[in-house]
Amino acid sequence: MSFLLSLFKSRTRNADITICGLDDAGKTTILRxxxxxxxxxxxxxxxxxxxxxxxxxLQINVFDLAGQEDFRNMWHSVNEKSDGIVFVVDRSNAxxxxxxxxxxxxxxxxQLDNDVIVLIILNKSDLPDLxxxxxxxxxxxxxxxxxxxxxxxxxxxxxEGIFDAFKWFVDEFMR
Amino acid sequence: xxxxxxxxFILISSGINLGFSAVLVIFLIxxxxxxxxxxxxxxxxxxxxxxxTSAASIIYRLLYIAQGGDSALIEQLASLGPLLLLPAFAxxxxxxxxxxxxxxxxxxxxxxxxxxxxFGIATAVVAYDNFNVSDHLNRVFTTKVFVTxxxxxxxxxxxxxxxxxxxxxxxxxxxxxxxxxxxxxSDQPVRxxxxxxxxxGVLLYLLGGMLSAFDSTVSxxxxxxxVVAVLRALAFAAAxxxxxxxxxxxxxxxxxxxxxxxxxxxxxxxxxxxxxx
Numbered sequence: 001m002s003f004l005l006s007l008f009k010s011r012t013r014n015a016d017i018t019i020c021g022l023d024d025a026g027k028t029t030i031l032r033x034x035x036x037x038x039x040x041x042x043x044x045x046x047x048x049x050x051x052x053x054x055x056x057x058l059q060i061n062v063f064d065l066a067g068q069e070d071f072r073n074m075w076h077s078v079n080e081k082s083d084g085i086v087f088v089v090d091r092s093n094a095x096x097x098x099x100x101x102x103x104x105x106x107x108x109x110x111q112l113d114n115d116v117i118v119l120i121i122l123n124k125s126d127l128p129d130l131x132x133x134x135x136x137x138x139x140x141x142x143x144x145x146x147x148x149x150x151x152x153x154x155x156x157x158x159x160e161g162i163f164d165a166f167k168w169f170v171d172e173f174m175r
Numbered sequence: 176x177x178x179x180x181x182x183x184f185i186l187i188s189s190g191i192n193l194g195f196s197a198v199l200v201i202f203l204i205x206x207x208x209x210x211x212x213x214x215x216x217x218x219x220x221x222x223x224x225x226x227x228t229s230a231a232s233i234i235y236r237l238l239y240i241a242q243g244g245d246s247a248l249i250e251q252l253a254s255l256g257p258l259l260l261l262p263a264f265a266x267x268x269x270x271x272x273x274x275x276x277x278x279x280x281x282x283x284x285x286x287x288x289x290x291x292x293x294f295g296i297a298t299a300v301v302a303y304d305n306f307n308v309s310d311h312l313n314r315v316f317t318t319k320v321f322v323t324x325x326x327x328x329x330x331x332x333x334x335x336x337x338x339x340x341x342x343x344x345x346x347x348x349x350x351x352x353x354x355x356x357x358x359x360x361s362d363q364p365v366r367x368x369x370x371x372x373x374x375x376g377v378l379l380y381l382l383g384g385m386l387s388a389f390d391s392t393v394s395x396x397x398x399x400x401x402v403v404a405v406l407r408a409l410a411f412a413a414a415x416x417x418x419x420x421x422x423x424x425x426x427x428x429x430x431x432x433x434x435x436x437x438x439x440x441x442x443x444x445x446x447x448x449x450x451x452x
Contacts, residue, residue: 034436034437034438035436035438036436036437037437037440037441038437051436053436053438053439054430054435055439055442055443056443056446163438163441163442166438167442167445170442
């Protein structure tokens with residue numbers, strides 16, 4: 001009977017993930033890099049960009065959310081249904097560090113289930129005057145997060161770290 | 176109405192046609208249950224009418240074989256069946272107005288109302304005539320046209336057929352033209368291919384229509400009738416499938432169109448490498 005049921009059961013799992021973070025953090029550029037393998041100039045996202053990644057046994061629906069303040073109030077409706085979130089921070093912009101921290105805490109405290117996987121991306125690592133990673137972990141209080149999480153340095157311009165970051169994310173879903 | 180060898184081939188090809196359109200109707204029902212959108216309901220309604228048209232053409236032929244002759248019911252089905260194409264095109268037009276055509280609300284309402292009103296009147300007239308006339312050549316609403324020394328008999332059926340042809344060319348032609356134009360402008364591969372598929376579907380439908388017209392001119396040659404009937408059925412079936420794929424864009428079709436992303440290629444090659452080790 002279980003054999004018969006397995007014939008009708010889809011072998012491909014579905015996972016919905018959202019990419020969020022402040023505006024100009026590089027969310028869409030990362031998404032385009034995943035798609036094309038090189039840097040692409042992008043325009044500010046108005047609403048949501050959607051992309052699907054087809055991997056062996058897993059289909060990932062990626063929702064790239066607009067980061068402007070006006071759009072942030074719609075995040076929760078997408079995040080609540082997500083199996084994982086990617087939070088992108090512009091590592092070179094110390095001026096908006098506190099704003100990023102506030103938005104991250106708002107997102108993780110109110111919008112996510114405990115079994116959600118969280119990937120934090122410190123983007124624009126190719127630029128000078130970067131925020132220190134350990135400082136970031138402490139300030140964002142990542143160790144107290146109830147989720148499975150990881151943090152990666154990336155650059156959507158050079159592609160550095162992007163594959164490793166998303167590979168970790170996908171491997172977590174595959175487990 | 177006589178049933179000969181060619182008719183059996185026509186019966187089989189109509190069966191192929193019905194089979195394809197019925198399967199697409201079932202897919203659209205599932206699609207509607209999943210999405211519950213007005214657009215899907217419209218497309219489902221249009222395809223249901225297309226299927227009913229094919230079903231009517233099979234049923235009356237089968238009834239003819241079973242009964243061994245003509246009857247009022249067979250006459251009704253034979254003449255009312257093709258009329259069902261009118262609501263099919265009416266719904267297809269309204270559906271296309273949601274995505275492809277840019278007609279105003281007023282224009283849309285007028286065209287839909289005109290087609291549906293004509294369908295209602297034509298159905299009533301045909302049904303009335305079928306029940307009241309035993310002699311098919313002497314129908315109630317027949318008009319006689321005098322041209323020099325000859326008398327041509329023009330039945331209202333001819334007007335209905337002309338209207339049907341005009342409606343089908345108007346709706347499919349506009350959808351096809353607009354779909355090709357939008358496809359040329361689009362830079363998104365999935366959308367572009369979807370619109371192109373609709374365009375191809377429409378072209379195949381027009382080809383099927385042309386073969387239908389050709390069908391009546393070769394009615395005396397059974398071998399040619401068979402070829403035309405099979406080609407016509409295949410053209411219509413391919414058209415229904417093309418338009419369905421272009422509009423619904425099932426996941427497997429999207430997957431086929433879109434190129435694999437950089438991440439997918441990297442991840443799969445890594446997974447393959449790990450397997451080899």
